[in-house]
Amino acid sequence: MGKSLADQLLKAGLVDQKKVKDAQKAQRKQAKQQKQSKAGKAAQGSNDAQARIAQQRAEKAERDRQLNLQRQAAEKQKALQADIRQMLETHGTRPEGDIRFNFTETQTIDGKVTKKVKQVYVSKKDQDKLAAGVLTICRDRNRFVLVPAEVAEKLLARDASVVVFRAEKGSDQPEADDPYKDYVVPDDLMW
Incomplete structure (x- = not known):
């Protein structure tokens, strides 16, 4: 090798x-x-x-x-x-009655706020409760329901868009400096 x-x-x-x-x-x-x-x-x-x-x-x-x-x-x-x-x-209860109750519904669609006048037919008792703020009007899908104010507070905490109309609970007593305090509006007057 x-x-x-x-x-x-x-x-x-x-x-x-x-x-x-x-x-x-x-x-x-x-x-x-x-x-x-x-x-x-x-x-x-x-x-x-x-x-x-x-x-x-x-x-x-x-x-x-x-x-x-x-x-x-x-x-x-x-x-x-x-x-x-x-x-x-x-x-919630369905509004039933023969008295028309008008309210404004605020909707936001694509960032645009619109207000529309809506109406439900309620009884005289429900009308008084709505005006006093004891009842509120809420939207349940495509219909309106009447809900007690306490429940409406809970609904507002969860989703404010559900509550459509809520009258402020206030006293019906006129203020001291109100110039029309002496003129009483009759209860039977319908607009």
Whole structure:
């Protein structure tokens, strides 16, 4: 078998033993450095991949958290609407009677506020209670219902758009400086 180049040069006397050992030592160092640089590049590549994976996991966790918050908000809104509907069905009564009661309904559609005059037919007793603020008018889907003022307060806390008409509870006594306090409006006067 053939001898290595270093052996052949040594035999020919062109190099001495010390130079051969120095050359072999330099060759081993160079091979070792190449291995380390390849391992470093591979480690750097794996670090980049790990960083990308960690970033993707963090982004996915954030997306999942946002979706979960949206789901929870939707469920909470649905439960709130069910609670309002139940309160209206439990405490609300349909307006029935032959006296027309007019009120204004405020609606917000696409950021535009509109006020419309609406009417319900109620009994004389319900008309007096509505005027005194004992009863309120609330919207239950596409119809109006009469609800006691205490229940209306709870509905206002949940969703103010449900309560359509609410008369302020105030005293019917005229103020001291009212110039018309001596003139009494007859009860049987219908507008």
